[in-house]
Amino acid sequence: MNARQTLIRGGLVLVENARFAPVSLLIEAGRIAALIEDGDGPPDAQVIDATGRIIIPGLVNGHTHSHGALGRGGVADDATLETFLAGASALNGGRTVDDLRLSAELSAAEMIRKGCTACFDLSVELPGPSVAGIHAVAEAYHAAGMRAVVAPMISDRTIYQALPGLLEAFAPQMRAALAAITLPPWQDSLATCKAAFAAWPVPMDRVRPGIGPAIPLHCSDDFLTACAQLADALDLRLQTHLAETRMQQVAAMRRYGTTLTAHLHSLGVLSARFSGAHGVWLSADEAARLAGQGAGIVHNPLSNLRLGSGTAPVRALADAGVTLGIGTDASNTSDGQNMFEALRLAATLSRAGGDPPDTWIGALEAFRMATEGSARIMGLADVGRIAPGWAADMLFLDRDYCHYVPLRDVLSQIVFAENGAALREVMIAGRIVFSDNRVLTLDEPALATRVRAAAARLDAANTDTRVMAEAAATVVRSFCHAACAAASHP
Numbered sequence: 001m002n003a004r005q006t007l008i009r010g011g012l013v014l015v016e017n018a019r020f021a022p023v024s025l026l027i028e029a030g031r032i033a034a035l036i037e038d039g040d041g042p043p044d045a046q047v048i049d050a051t052g053r054i055i056i057p058g059l060v061n062g063h064t065h066s067h068g069a070l071g072r073g074g075v076a077d078d079a080t081l082e083t084f085l086a087g088a089s090a091l092n093g094g095r096t097v098d099d100l101r102l103s104a105e106l107s108a109a110e111m112i113r114k115g116c117t118a119c120f121d122l123s124v125e126l127p128g129p130s131v132a133g134i135h136a137v138a139e140a141y142h143a144a145g146m147r148a149v150v151a152p153m154i155s156d157r158t159i160y161q162a163l164p165g166l167l168e169a170f171a172p173q174m175r176a177a178l179a180a181i182t183l184p185p186w187q188d189s190l191a192t193c194k195a196a197f198a199a200w201p202v203p204m205d206r207v208r209p210g211i212g213p214a215i216p217l218h219c220s221d222d223f224l225t226a227c228a229q230l231a232d233a234l235d236l237r238l239q240t241h242l243a244e245t246r247m248q249q250v251a252a253m254r255r256y257g258t259t260l261t262a263h264l265h266s267l268g269v270l271s272a273r274f275s276g277a278h279g280v281w282l283s284a285d286e287a288a289r290l291a292g293q294g295a296g297i298v299h300n301p302l303s304n305l306r307l308g309s310g311t312a313p314v315r316a317l318a319d320a321g322v323t324l325g326i327g328t329d330a331s332n333t334s335d336g337q338n339m340f341e342a343l344r345l346a347a348t349l350s351r352a353g354g355d356p357p358d359t360w361i362g363a364l365e366a367f368r369m370a371t372e373g374s375a376r377i378m379g380l381a382d383v384g385r386i387a388p389g390w391a392a393d394m395l396f397l398d399r400d401y402c403h404y405v406p407l408r409d410v411l412s413q414i415v416f417a418e419n420g421a422a423l424r425e426v427m428i429a430g431r432i433v434f435s436d437n438r439v440l441t442l443d444e445p446a447l448a449t450r451v452r453a454a455a456a457r458l459d460a461a462n463t464d465t466r467v468m469a470e471a472a473a474t475v476v477r478s479f480c481h482a483a484c485a486a487a488s489h490p
């Protein structure tokens with residue numbers, strides 16, 4: 001037996017566009033070596049019997065946060081992005097390097113279970129990044145067998161420094177306490193990132209570094225420019241949260257006198273390496289600027305609904321030529337990382353505004369965003385399609401499951417009905433990492449025990465921070481509401 005070759009036989013495979021065919025797949029060195037229409041393939045290859053399976057490329061999560069997994073359930077019912085950010089240190093503060101690793105393992109386990117084979121992770125460590133913390137997250141993805149861009153999420157302004165006028169909305173005592181919170185100088189954070197990238201702890205083929213200036217308003221201009229220069233110098237992908245809320249555009253007009261994207265453009269930050277997460281409040285001018293620079297936007301429909309951020313103008317962005325991907329955002333802000341849900345919402349939400357059907361996001365268009373689109377944003381040119389030379393990242397769905405009985409339009413039934421319930425196996429780089437309802441690369445029961453203990457310890461340690469955050473949230477909410485109500489744009 002040639003152990004270096006695997007032959008997947010008997011499956012119904014997505015071979016191009018929306019066309020499925022009963023072909024065999026020859027896998028070698030983590031890649032798809034050939035699609036075999038007739039015949040048996042090499043006699044000495046290891047055989048995987050995929051009879052009764054529908055085989056599609058793995059879903060690619062273009063935007064998430066591994067730290068969110070350990071914060072699951074910790075977001076208030078009525079949280080907006082801004083009140084969530086005001087309380088973020090109560091969820092993410094006080095974590096050890098082991099906690100960061102643990103959260104990334106938990107996050108990876110969830111994504112694999114829900115059919116995601118690669119992700120762009122903006123992972124935060126408070127008050128600032130450490131080499132050990134960045135490496136712990138990279139090691140967690142490597143051990144889980146996932147593909148990932150690990151981009152430390154960094155800022156040099158708190159939300160109180162980021163939003164002009166916010167601090168002044170607080171009573172003096174609270175204002176003084178909030179004004180005293182500071183983040184490390186950006187030069188220190190970037191130096192730490194550089195050191196972490198120079199001594200990258202795992203092979204770069206699956207898990208590679210990126211850079212994540214959190215939100216433009218939360219980063220000084222020199223910092224943003226330095227991040228873009230670092231991305232160019234080291235060939236990294238850069239992702240930020242772009243126009244996630246109307247408040248961000250209102251604050252951009254106050255701080256910059258222009259839109260977020262126009263400001264980033266003037267700084268030279270936009271490029272083919274650049275992607276913005278969310279992009280809910282982008283204008284036509286901003287879409288044109290992004291497209292002109294080859295930049296991307298990652299659509300996070302469920303998170304945008306959960307936090308009341310709005311509905312992204314996906315059709316307008318696509319028509320402008322912006323590269324589009326789909327993401328889940330973190331397990332706290334969208335309460336889970338189910339790429340099948342994100343995929344379905346990307347298609348269905350485009351129909352919610354009463355626009356004509358020829359402007360809706362179709363099943364194939366949404367599916368491409370959730371596979372090749374997100375992969376392009378991650379810088380992965382050979383991920384997201386089942387074709388010779390492409391990565392062997394694939395999902396095996398049970399065609400006897402109710403979603404596929406009867407089976408008429410396979411891709412439509414996947415996009416509009418699948419939620420992960422029919423997922424039986426997951427392959428990443430030619431290796432099966434999920435089978436028999438078990439993630440094979442992680443000890444999930446032991447992980448759950450560690451997670452419960454860590455969450456109890458962190459919740460107890462962060463009690464005072466949480467009380468202060470809840471008090472601050474009331475003022476943040478009314479400030480944002482008044483600022484948006486008073487603005488005549490966008």
Ligand SMILES: [Zn+2]
Pocket residue numbers: 063064065241277329330
């Ligand atoms: Zn995010």
